Amino acid sequence: MGKASSLINIIRQERDILKLRKLNIDSPISISNEINILNELSKALKTHSTFEIYKNGCKYRLDQMSFQDDEDNATKFLVNFRSLCFKAEIINPQEIKNHLLENIFIK
Structure with a gap:
C-alpha cells in the first residue's frame, strides 16, 4: 500500500480531505484559499472555464x-x-x- 493510500485511510475530517483534494488540482487552475468546505471546492471547479x-x-x-x-x-x-x-x-x-x-x- 502506498503512502497516498495510507494517508487517505486515516483522513476523516473534511478539512484534511479538502487539503488533499486541493493538492490534486492542476496548477493552472487557481482556487481561492478562502474555500473551506468540499461543496465550495466542487462549485469553484465547475465554474472554471x-x-x-x-x-x-x-x-x-x-x-x-x-x-x-x-x-x-x-x-x-x-x-x-x-x-x-x-x-x-x-x-x-x-x-x-x-x-x-x-x-x-x-x-
Missing part, C-alpha cells in the same frame, strides 16, 4: 464507445459507460438510456 471542455470530452468519449458482445467486456463497458455519464454530468435517466441504446444497438 476548462470544466465545460472536460464534460464535452467525456460526452465525446461516451459517444465513441462501442459494445462488444462478451461477458467480460460487458462489465467493463458498463463501468466505463456509467463513469463517463457521471463525469459528463448526464443524470437524466432517459438521456442515459438513449446513450446506452445508441452504443449497444446502433454501432
